[in-house]
Amino acid sequence: MATKIRLQRFGKKGKPFFHVVVADSRSPRDGKFIERLGSYNPNTNPATIEINFEKTLAWVNSGAQPTDTARAILSYKGVLYKKHLEGGVKKGALTQEQADEKFTAWLDAKAGKISGKTEGLATSKADARKAALAAEAKKKEERAAAIAAKNAPVAEEVVEEEVTEEAPAVEAEATEEAPAAEATKEEGAE
Secondary structure, eight states: OEEEEEEEEEEETTTEEEEEEEEESSSSTTTSSSEEEEEETTSSSSSSEOOOHHHHHHHHHTTTTHHHHHHHHHHHHHHHHHHHHHHHHHHHHHHHHHHHHHHHHHHHHHHHHHHHHHHHHHHHHHHHHHHHHHHHHHHHHHHHHHHHHHHTHHHHHHHHHHHHEEEEEHHHHHHHHHHHHHHHHHHHHH
């Protein structure tokens, strides 16, 4: 029987999550399976992958063929690298201790990458939130200033200034008219 390691879809529309299963290659996608190996949730960032490492390695060593996505998941978790190192030990290219050292070094590097990505995502999210709050505060201040300018008694002061500006103009006109009137009186008297 040809066995495949593949994904079995669960979840609602638009929010899928998957079980990683070993199934007969002739069975339907969400149908009968032989054994459940783990789960995969692509909705989180980074994706959440939980796999029983030993069971999965045993199935890969016994000849189960992973699908493309399952192969990427197994590679991400290190199952295929472990199989590769075990092949090197069987051929005599490596000792078991060397293979274990290489695998632990790879796991440490992988964990560092993942933690760096999660920290980077957290800091970028925090920075975006700070920027949004600053923009919101600025917008709120602008609105408050506009409302204050609209409702403030500044309009009354402007009216008073206009009145005071008109008053000297009226006085100036009156003073101009007065000498003209005096000049007219003097001409009439002569």
